[in-house]
Amino acid sequence: MARTGKEFLQGLKDDREIWVGSERVRDVAAHPAFAGAARSVAALFDLQHEAADVCLMPDPETGELINVSHIIPRSREDLVRRHACLERIAEYSVGIMGRTPDYLNATVAGFAGRADEWSINGNERGAANLVAFHKEVARRDLSLTHTIVQPTIDKTRGDVPAAGDEVALHKVEDTARGIVVRGARILATLAPFSDELFVYPGAPLAAGTDAYALAFSIPMATPGLKFLCRDSYSSAGNAFDHPLSSRFDEQDAFVIFDDVEVPRERVFIDANLPVYNTVMTTGWQPNIMQQTSIRAQIKLEFAWGVATRMAEAINAASGAGAEMLGEIWSYAEMTRAGVHSAEQGAYEWGNGVWFPDGRPFRALRPLLPLWFPRVNEIIRLLGSHNLLAAPTSAQLADPSLRPLIDRFLRGAKDVTAEQRARIFRLAWDFVGSALASRGEQYERFYLASSGRAFIRAQTFASPDRARRLIDRFLSEELGPGA
Numbered sequence: 346m347a348r349t350g351k352e353f354l355q356g357l358k359d360d361r362e363i364w365v366g367s368e369r370v371r372d373v374a375a376h377p378a379f380a381g382a383a384r385s386v387a388a389l390f391d392l393q394h395e396a397a398d399v400c401l402m403p404d405p406e407t408g409e410l411i412n413v414s415h416i417i418p419r420s421r422e423d424l425v426r427r428h429a430c431l432e433r434i435a436e437y438s439v440g441i442m443g444r445t446p447d448y449l450n451a452t453v454a455g456f457a458g459r460a461d462e463w464s465i466n467g468n469e470r471g472a473a474n475l476v477a478f479h480k481e482v483a484r485r486d487l488s489l490t491h492t493i494v495q496p497t498i499d500k501t502r503g504d505v506p507a508a509g510d511e512v513a514l515h516k517v518e519d520t521a522r523g524i525v526v527r528g529a530r531i532l533a534t535l536a537p538f539s540d541e542l543f544v545y546p547g548a549p550l551a552a553g554t555d556a557y558a559l560a561f562s563i564p565m566a567t568p569g570l571k572f573l574c575r576d577s578y579s580s581a582g583n584a585f586d587h588p589l590s591s592r593f594d595e596q597d598a599f600v601i602f603d604d605v606e607v608p609r610e611r612v613f614i615d616a617n618l619p620v621y622n623t624v625m626t627t628g629w630q631p632n633i634m635q636q637t638s639i640r641a642q643i644k645l646e647f648a649w650g651v652a653t654r655m656a657e658a659i660n661a662a663s664g665a666g667a668e669m670l671g672e673i674w675s676y677a678e679m680t681r682a683g684v685h686s687a688e689q690g691a692y693e694w695g696n697g698v699w700f701p702d703g704r705p706f707r708a709l710r711p712l713l714p715l716w717f718p719r720v721n722e723i724i725r726l727l728g729s730h731n732l733l734a735a736p737t738s739a740q741l742a743d744p745s746l747r748p749l750i751d752r753f754l755r756g757a758k759d760v761t762a763e764q765r766a767r768i769f770r771l772a773w774d775f776v777g778s779a780l781a782s783r784g785e786q787y788e789r790f791y792l793a794s795s796g797r798a799f800i801r802a803q804t805f806a807s808p809d810r811a812r813r814l815i816d817r818f819l820s821e822e823l824g825p826g827a
Contacts, residue, residue, distance in 0.1 A: 346409045347401055348486040349394065350387030356488075356540055357383065359566040363537050363598070365574040373537045378577035378596075382442075385592045386488065386538045389437060389445060400430045404484060414447035414636075415483035417458035418699045421691045424635065427451070428688060431639045440644025441593040441784060443791060444534040448636055449489040449543060453479045455632035456545070458698035462627065466619040471560070475613045478562060482541075489562070490539035492530040492600050493547035508553045514544070514602055515556040516616050523609040526559060529601050534787075536572045536598035539565055546614070549622040558621035560614035561607045569605040572598040578779040585738040588771050590780040597783075628694045631687065631703035637792065638684045638706060641713050645677035648720045648775065655772045656727050658765050660757035669723045676716040683709045707805060711798030717788035721776040728772055735769035736762070 348356075354374045363370045370376045374383040393400040393412050401410045413430035416423055434447050456463065457479035464472035482489065495506055495513045506513035514528035533542060545560045563570065579594040580587035614620050653670055656662040662670060683705040690702030725732065736754060740746050741763055756765035775781055792798070 346484065346486065347393050347412055348390050350384075350389075350391040353387050353390045353486075353488065354383060357538065359564075361565040362571045363574065364572065365577055370537070377581055378574075378579055378594075379537050381579045381591050382594050382596065383538055385438065385442070386445070386535075386595075389434060390486070392433070392437060396433050399433050402426075406480075407484065409484065411483045412447070412450060412486065414450035415454055415479070417454050417479075418632075418691075419697055420699055421688070424688050424691050424699060424701060428635065428639060428684075431636050432643065435640040435643040438593050439589075439647040440640045440642075441589060441780075442535075442595045443637070443640060443787060444490070444595055446488040446535075448633070449491055450482065451636045452491075452545075452629070452633050453482055453489070453543070455628060455698070455700070456624070459624075459628055459694070459696055461696045462624050463613065463620060465623070466617055468614065468617050468620045471613045471615060471617070471620070474610055475560075478611065478613070485540075487540040488535070488538060489541050489543045490533045490536045490565075490598075491543040491545065492533045493545055494531050495547065495557075496529050496531055496599075505548050505550050506554060506557050507551070508556075510557075513557055514559065516559060517604065520606060523607045524561075524612060524615060525604055525606050526561075526602050527604050529599065531599050533572060533598040533600050535595050536565070536600070537574065537596050541565060542567075542570065542600065546621045546625050550618060552618070555616045555618045558614055558616050558618045559612075560621070561612045563605065563607055563611060567605055567607075569603040571601040571603060573601070574598045575783075576779075578783055580774075580778070580780070583738055585767065586770060587774055587778070588767075589774040590778045594780055594783075628698065628700045631694075631700040631706055634703070634706035634710065635684065635687065635701050638680060638687075638709055638713075641709075641717075641788075642677060642680040642684060645673065645680055645716070645720065648724065649673040649677050651768075651772050651775055652720075652724050652727055654768050655724070655731075658756040658760045658768050659731060661727060666727060669727060673720050673723055676720065680709060680713070703805075707798075707802045710792060711795045711802060714789045714795040714798070718785055721781070721785055724772055724776045728769060732769055732773045732777060735766045735773065741766065 357373045363373060365378045370379065373379045400413055402413050402416065403409070404411045413427055416427055418424050418427060431447055434445055438445065457476045460472040460476050463475055495504065498512055512528060514526055514530045517525045517527045530544065541562050541564050543562045550557055575597050577594060578590060580590040582591060584591055649670065652673055653662060656666045656670060687701035687705040691699050692702070694700045734754065736750050741750060751762045754765060755762045
């Protein structure tokens with residue numbers, strides 16, 4: 346049953362081992378480093394009820410209301426329906442929170458829909474466990490974090506572990522209840538605000554490393570599971586001074602598995618290399634890229650709106666300013682067009698499951714890590730020194746300062762000093778704060794670097810049409826009349 350924000354916050358009260366700085370956090374929702382984002386995630390659980398016509402649907406088996414992001418798409422219409430829900434969720438954080446619960450809701454649904462791919466090589470039980478897990482996630486309305494990347498120790502050794510690697514997550518032994526795992530993985534975004542940690546395949550593994558071929562999910566408070574969070578970028582204070590960083594620091598954590606026992610019913614891949622190396626190679630990318638690209642579109646549209654309002658506030662929205670604003674708009678529009686094209690080109694990928702056409706997403710994937718830093722640069726260029734001259738709410742409230750601020754820090758035309766301060770503080774929080782810096786790093790690497798994504802695009806691109814277009818020129822006979 347779809348949870349409320351209050352129910353979500355209550356679910357965070359357990360014995361999870363979350364560390365930030367030198368402190369183990371005992372109450373995530375109340376801690377200053379996490380309270381703002383906890384309230385925002387809770388607001389998303391309330392939002393699904395407020396927008397029930399868009400965000401909720403009856404469970405196909407029980408009839409109880411669940412979030413639409415849990416749907417296993419069986420038609421193009423299902424994808425359109427899911428789009429509307431994903432868009433509403435992304436609008437709440439204007440795309441800044443990249444790992445809201447709908448991200449892994451859609452991931453798990455996609456995996457469960459293609460359980461036939463997970464059941465190869467004798468993994469029928471793991472596939473059945475995954476299907477059951479999908480139903481549990483939907484019906485309990487769980488918030489999941491995930492970790493799929495091995496820790497980087499020595500880049501010369503590559504990105505996947507060799508046999509005997511004691512740092513990477515690996516299976517240690519079987520028990521009467523399940524398996525014991527040890528090691529570490531990165532990077533669990535949304536970890537403090539999740540009910541469970543979902544581990545699934547990342548980069549393909551080499552022969553002989555079966556112990557590292559694992560997929561499972563466990564509650565956040567599982568003994569031996571430790572989360573080391575990066576520095577908090579959540580800004581205390583009011584929303585006027587920090588409109589984004591007071592709300593949307595979703596956090597990232599390094600995960601240590603200190604001999605963690607995983608129950609058998611929560612194991613989806615148990616040292617099964619063929620399954621591990623194949624389940625991410627078909628429908629995962631076009632399925633999850635619908636969510637990530639919709640979020641990116643919303644964030645780019647927001648960036649264009651912020652930049653435009655900022656330029657208008659100082660009468661800089663013409664000439665070179667208009668050129669830069671048009672550049673941001675073009676990025677947003679190309680992302681929207683890519684999502685639309687992928688959804689319109691959707692087809693059955695097998696087992697009765699429909700995913701979008703992956704080609705537009707493979708084109709967007711390497712471009713977005715280039716576009717987002719450029720967008721930040723444009724906003725900085727348009728804002729110039731004005732980004733650093735925006736009074737705080739306390740300064741505006743001071744009776745001796747307010748008349749001077751109103752006189753000397755107003756905007757062009759009829760833009761008041763308070764309106765100007767709001768606009769430029771919002772812009773700075775978007776591109777210049779600690780949260781903004783994390784956001785840029787996130788956009789550069791959250792689904793691999795731009796370079797890797799370009800290589801993947803080239804690897805999967807069909808050459809047939811291009812070859813047909815050039816073959817007639819290459820096959821022409823030599824001679825004066827040719």
